[in-house]
Amino acid sequence: MSLIKSASLLAALALTTSATPALAALKAGDKAPDFKLQTATDGKVSAFSLKDHLKKGPVVVYFYPKAFTGTCSLEARTFADNMPKFKAMNVTVLGVSTDTIQKVTEFSTADCQGKFPVAADTDAKVAKAYDTKMAAVNMAARVSYLITPDHKVAAVHEAGDGVSHPMKMLEAAQKLKK
Structure with a gap:
């Protein structure tokens, strides 16, 4: 890897681990772009259609930069630990990164603990459609969206830490139930 490419990657990763200013173009109330992606859940590959899952209830779509990095692993484990709470509110959780299907398949069993799908x-x-793609590298920034069955963005959370995303999405989902 060239020195310039390494520096760009390090700079991009630094952005994802610290608090960052608003990056997401989508705001609460905006229509969420529909998508279909290849996913893995507990090591099993399948297809995920946002449109189809929204028929079942709200969906959290959380973008993360790279599987098996410290903050991304912590975020995935925190989502996994909180899946009973999401399921109790009939909320689907989907993690999205620009990793390969092979990488997310491994990640789905290791850090996601087989509890929710992650997409390649x-x-x-999709990262571009949700305006989470980092300009310098082919990676998504750490941004989470709660999307309602009518394809509307109900909540957006942008922060470099991984732990706040599951908590903020749970809070937003609870507000939907009221």
């Missing part, structure tokens, strides 16, 4: 957005089309 290798060409970053």
